[in-house]
Amino acid sequence: MIDLLNAAARKVPSWVLYIVAALYPTFLFYQGLTGGLGVDPVKAMEHEMGRKGLQVLILTLSITPLRRYLGVNFMKFRRATGLIAFFYIGLHLLVWLVLDVQIPSEIWADILKRPYVTIGMVGFIVLLPLAITSNNWSVRRLGRNWHVLHKLTYVAIVLGAVHFLMLAKGFQYEPIIYLVVVAFLLALRLIPRRRLVRA
Numbered sequence: 001m002i003d004l005l006n007a008a009a010r011k012v013p014s015w016v017l018y019i020v021a022a023l024y025p026t027f028l029f030y031q032g033l034t035g036g037l038g039v040d041p042v043k044a045m046e047h048e049m050g051r052k053g054l055q056v057l058i059l060t061l062s063i064t065p066l067r068r069y070l071g072v073n074f075m076k077f078r079r080a081t082g083l084i085a086f087f088y089i090g091l092h093l094l095v096w097l098v099l100d101v102q103i104p105s106e107i108w109a110d111i112l113k114r115p116y117v118t119i120g121m122v123g124f125i126v127l128l129p130l131a132i133t134s135n136n137w138s139v140r141r142l143g144r145n146w147h148v149l150h151k152l153t154y155v156a157i158v159l160g161a162v163h164f165l166m167l168a169k170g171f172q173y174e175p176i177i178y179l180v181v182v183a184f185l186l187a188l189r190l191i192p193r194r195r196l197v198r199a
Contacts, residue, residue: 002071002072006072006073009073009076009077010076014076014079017084018080021084024088032044042095042099043100046092046099049092050092050120050164050167053085053087053088054089054157054160056081056084056085057085057156057157058182058185060078060153061154061157061185061186063075063077064078064189065185065189069188079134082130082131082134082153083134085127086127089123089124089127089160090124093121093124116166116167119159119162119163120160120167122159123155123163126156126159127152127156129149130150130152133146133149154189157182158182164178164179165179
């Protein structure tokens with residue numbers, strides 16, 4: 001089964017993911033225009049793009065453990081999924097800025113006064129240099145420093161999960177599950193490779 005998955009993955013070019021990823025926000029926008037997102041389509045679109053961005057970021061974080069523990073090799077898609085996550089999170093931020101808050105003074109006030117907005121904004125800022133350097137030229141230019149820089153992904157995903165948890169009203173299972181999954185995926189990276197070989 002794993003061999004079949006890996007063989008199928010090798011046949012799929014990474015650019016296909018970008019096309020598929022663009023369909024979701026297009027569909028959401030269409031839903032918003034046609035009344036399919038309820039009484040507050042802006043909020044619905046904002047939340048959905050943020051949720052989907054976090055989901056794809058978690059998917060990106062799971063690619064290395066999948067190869068390391070199960071032998072499922074989706075490494076060729078890791079850059080694409082990371083950029084797609086940034087794209088979704090950027091749209092989440094854009095909807096909040098342009099369609100929701102709109103007034104610059106209120107945007108700055110929200111960033112300063114609302115902790116979940118502050119954390120979300122810091123998470124986006126952390127992701128920004130990672131997206132900018134997600135290309136072959138940057139890999140060659142930065143050398144070993146590229147890998148060090150991209151470890152900030154761990155910081156960004158924790159901030160994203162905490163942002164979602166703080167944003168939730170009342171007790172909700174979904175943001176807690178996301179936070180637990182993120183903690184689990186990060187914990188897997190703490191297991192020494194030599195211990196895995198002996199096991």
